[in-house]
Amino acid sequence: MSNHVTIKDAVKRYGDFTALNGVSLDINEGEFFTLLGPSGCGKTTLLRMIAGFNSIESGEFYFGDKLINNIPAHKRDIGMVFQNYAIFPHLTVKENVAYGLKARKVPKDQMDAKVKEALELVQISHLADRKPNELSGGQQQRVALARAFVIEPSVLLMDEPLSNLDAKLRVQMRSVIKKLQKRLDITTIYVTHDQEEALAISDRIAVMNEGRIMQIGTPSEIYAKPQNPFVAGFIGVSNYLDCEVKPDGKVNIKGELDLNIPLRRQYTGKAKLSARPEQLFFTATGMPGVIQFSTFLGDFVEYEVLLNDGQSLIINEYTKDHSEVYENGKNVFISFDPLRVSLYESESQEVLSL
Amino acid sequence: MKLLGKRQFRMDFWTWVKIIVILALCLFIVYPFYTILTKSVFSTKVEGITLYNFTRFFTKPYYYKSLLRSLYVCFFTVLASTAIGVPIAYLMTRYNILGKKAMHIMTILSLMSPPFIGAYSWIILLGRNGLAAKLFTMLGLTAPTIYGRGGIIFVFTLHLFPYIYLYTSGAMNSIDSSLEEAAENLGMSKLRRIWTVTLPVILPSILAGCLMVFMTCLADFGTPMLLGEGYVVLPVLVYNEYMSESATDPFMASALSVVIVICSLLVLVFQKYVIDKRNYQMSSLRPPVEVQLHGGKRLLASLPIYIVIFLASLPQIVVICQSFVERSFSGMVKGINLSNYQTILKRLFTNIKNTYVFSSVAIVFIVLVGIFVAYILVRKKGKVASLIDMLIMFPYVIPGSVLGIGLIIAFNRKPIILVGTSAIMIISYVVRKLPYTVRSGTAFLCQMDPFVEEASINLGVPPLKTFFTVTARMMLPGVMSGAVLSWITCINELSSSIMLYTGKTSTISVAIYQEVVRMSDGTAAALSTILTLTTIISLLIVFRVTKGKVKIV
Ligand SMILES: Nc1ncnc2c1ncn2[C@@H]1O[C@H](COP(=O)(O)OP(=O)(O)OP(=O)(O)O)[C@@H](O)[C@H]1O
Ligand SMILES: [Mg+2]
Numbered sequence: 001m002s003n004h005v006t007i008k009d010a011v012k013r014y015g016d017f018t019a020l021n022g023v024s025l026d027i028n029e030g031e032f033f034t035l036l037g038p039s040g041c042g043k044t045t046l047l048r049m050i051a052g053f054n055s056i057e058s059g060e061f062y063f064g065d066k067l068i069n070n071i072p073a074h075k076r077d078i079g080m081v082f083q084n085y086a087i088f089p090h091l092t093v094k095e096n097v098a099y100g101l102k103a104r105k106v107p108k109d110q111m112d113a114k115v116k117e118a119l120e121l122v123q124i125s126h127l128a129d130r131k132p133n134e135l136s137g138g139q140q141q142r143v144a145l146a147r148a149f150v151i152e153p154s155v156l157l158m159d160e161p162l163s164n165l166d167a168k169l170r171v172q173m174r175s176v177i178k179k180l181q182k183r184l185d186i187t188t189i190y191v192t193h194d195q196e197e198a199l200a201i202s203d204r205i206a207v208m209n210e211g212r213i214m215q216i217g218t219p220s221e222i223y224a225k226p227q228n229p230f231v232a233g234f235i236g237v238s239n240y241l242d243c244e245v246k247p248d249g250k251v252n253i254k255g256e257l258d259l260n261i262p263l264r265r266q267y268t269g270k271a272k273l274s275a276r277p278e279q280l281f282f283t284a285t286g287m288p289g290v291i292q293f294s295t296f297l298g299d300f301v302e303y304e305v306l307l308n309d310g311q312s313l314i315i316n317e318y319t320k321d322h323s324e325v326y327e328n329g330k331n332v333f334i335s336f337d338p339l340r341v342s343l344y345e346s347e348s349q350e351v352l353s354l
Numbered sequence: 355m356k357l358l359g360k361r362q363f364r365m366d367f368w369t370w371v372k373i374i375v376i377l378a379l380c381l382f383i384v385y386p387f388y389t390i391l392t393k394s395v396f397s398t399k400v401e402g403i404t405l406y407n408f409t410r411f412f413t414k415p416y417y418y419k420s421l422l423r424s425l426y427v428c429f430f431t432v433l434a435s436t437a438i439g440v441p442i443a444y445l446m447t448r449y450n451i452l453g454k455k456a457m458h459i460m461t462i463l464s465l466m467s468p469p470f471i472g473a474y475s476w477i478i479l480l481g482r483n484g485l486a487a488k489l490f491t492m493l494g495l496t497a498p499t500i501y502g503r504g505g506i507i508f509v510f511t512l513h514l515f516p517y518i519y520l521y522t523s524g525a526m527n528s529i530d531s532s533l534e535e536a537a538e539n540l541g542m543s544k545l546r547r548i549w550t551v552t553l554p555v556i557l558p559s560i561l562a563g564c565l566m567v568f569m570t571c572l573a574d575f576g577t578p579m580l581l582g583e584g585y586v587v588l589p590v591l592v593y594n595e596y597m598s599e600s601a602t603d604p605f606m607a608s609a610l611s612v613v614i615v616i617c618s619l620l621v622l623v624f625q626k627y628v629i630d631k632r633n634y635q636m637s638s639l640r641p642p643v644e645v646q647l648h649g650g651k652r653l654l655a656s657l658p659i660y661i662v663i664f665l666a667s668l669p670q671i672v673v674i675c676q677s678f679v680e681r682s683f684s685g686m687v688k689g690i691n692l693s694n695y696q697t698i699l700k701r702l703f704t705n706i707k708n709t710y711v712f713s714s715v716a717i718v719f720i721v722l723v724g725i726f727v728a729y730i731l732v733r734k735k736g737k738v739a740s741l742i743d744m745l746i747m748f749p750y751v752i753p754g755s756v757l758g759i760g761l762i763i764a765f766n767r768k769p770i771i772l773v774g775t776s777a778i779m780i781i782s783y784v785v786r787k788l789p790y791t792v793r794s795g796t797a798f799l800c801q802m803d804p805f806v807e808e809a810s811i812n813l814g815v816p817p818l819k820t821f822f823t824v825t826a827r828m829m830l831p832g833v834m835s836g837a838v839l840s841w842i843t844c845i846n847e848l849s850s851s852i853m854l855y856t857g858k859t860s861t862i863s864v865a866i867y868q869e870v871v872r873m874s875d876g877t878a879a880a881l882s883t884i885l886t887l888t889t890i891i892s893l894l895i896v897f898r899v900t901k902g903k904v905k906i907v
Contacts, residue, residue, distance in 0.1 A: 053808055072817075073811045073817075074815060086808065089806070090827060100813030103815045
């Protein structure tokens, strides 16, 4: 039975330090929801509050309509996958997976069937009688996964479950998890600080920083329309440029270029423009610059371009559009894709672009 | 509506455990020591509270000399143990010594064997009518005497140098080899390298070993009692003052006890604030490589180790041989047989039974309490845990004989009368030998993944049940190796047993002591053999189970 999860104004303090500062989330039934943010931003803290291992200073946590603040951890009916797996070293793979079912007093025959099915789903049936110390990291990860979902929890929590695996296995396990989650249709809250992983695996992502939520959205929304400079910088690569919104609505960059960026509201004054490397291109007229350095990366070329005021920008040009690689020292002119770049207020960092 | 997480105070299971553990420790460690403390400031000679006993101690040579003797013996034992232990540790860690593993186990065996059996064996060898003594006479030489301070230091050293060896080799194995290579690279000669790089780095560990040797010497009662003759050291004096049939003076004995405890306390404080500060914690990336010697050189490097370990193991060998020799009343050999064993089974069966029953019961409590306490110390850190940690350390500074006296004084009157019961013997074993188990338990728990417990709770098993089915279950092997050490020291316990025993609750170690005093060598040897074999078997079991990774220190 799956559930939607609602969190209202969660606050967590460690002494004087506020680790979570009013976090609110609405996670849909069966959704794969990811908490993404730099190290120390409070992801684990929030997850452990949901699991019942951290006290809740204030805020309300609901599974469905049920307030769970005062339900002890062992009664919350949550599956959890720990970063270092936390498999019981004294039990075999099968016993590990059966552990939660035993606690729920599932009859023996049903239990065996469920364990068998779970092991098949994560493709480790042949390891059923091994002890954890006879397993590889990836295999242990599968045991941890099976153990968490076999109890058919209302919510599945995972805290950086892939961070101990090597790069290749990570990509492989990522799709195992994603497929499994869709198949079992369990509401899942996933924690990672790896933006690529988050974009690949999630239905929706909450980007966090310093105990706050910076933006919630689907991977493509977060990538294409970052709501603040932090998200723009954290997800993917962004160039930032100081600019000014003139009374006529035009955005002037460094006094050298005017852009027609559609704004969501009336504004004049200082602003900050953020543009991804692929949202910049070379034109016949525009902002002048000199190519400093180029890196050929197969399907695109990455240029570092020095502007007149000393700032340098990263610009990607796809080789399928331009076969020529510019030399270092070449004078170029740069322009922007005004419909795709993001614009923020300088002071409040609020988003201005549509 | 805001739901503020309220911190309610609930009497949960762990609160109860903490309360019970603290009460028990206070009752059986703090309270007995407190009674000694209060007794020490009274006297039959003077009215009211007085420092009379202490004044007498520091003015009468009979008293203060015993302290000086104790310190003298401790000091030279530490010196000699270091002189032997450090080179052996160096050879054992750096060279391919012949039979290295066996030698390592033999050193641990000699450390864990009952201390007073060493003294007794050396009497058999070098005492009046001793075997080796006769050999010397036959060769027209005068045998060195085993009695007096020289003998005490000799026996202590052979028994305790393994502490230095174990601490030092532990540190040597954790030195990153690049450190010495760097010194070599900078043009240092080998000896200067050891002197300027290796030694300073391992010095804190050597000093920690010295501390153990010093404390054990200061507290030990059996060896100086058997060998001292006129050379009375402090613990022996305490015993005499308290137990001797003539003028017993419990007040003076208490004052003497306080003096011993203060001495150990000073040494411990010294260690904590002077030595601990200079501990270079090394995480060895590349442990030093073993130098491969061949032929004569290898023998030469192994020889000193063999000599020392032979001397250290000699007591056990002598005792085992002696136990099969039947002697007439005058000491003539009548035959090689089992008569000594028949005698002890007939006459001293109670002692044998008591030793095993008391130790077994004690070990059950030790394991149980050990697991709880280790868990509290590691996972429930806080003020209460620190308090328990401190109380657990108490037995390090209170010698067995002192705790024995404390228990007698504290529990020979209403409301709790325990003197003369088996319970008081068991209690003294539990409180004194608990630290071994707690220490190995905490060490093990520190390395255990805390998330395993959370995983169990998360899967629906309540915290307390998780503790018993997962945590305690996983701690068991770690606790067990400590528990075996506790067990070995229980069966070999003499210094508090000798204070607390009565006819019905006497143990093997007490009987050995009495038999030796009575010059009944054969039975003493048979009893000692029983203890020695039990010790060896127990240790071998731990080695087996832990695959040789047992930590004594
Ligand atoms: N028990 C604690 N006591 C005090 N501060 C804590 C405690 N646990 C976490 N913190 C602090 O709270 C903040 C958030 O920690 P948290 O573990 O949630 O970070 P995280 O986002 O999971 O980081 P990472 O990606 O490194 O795992 C950090 O600044 C951390 O130092
Ligand atoms: Mg974390």
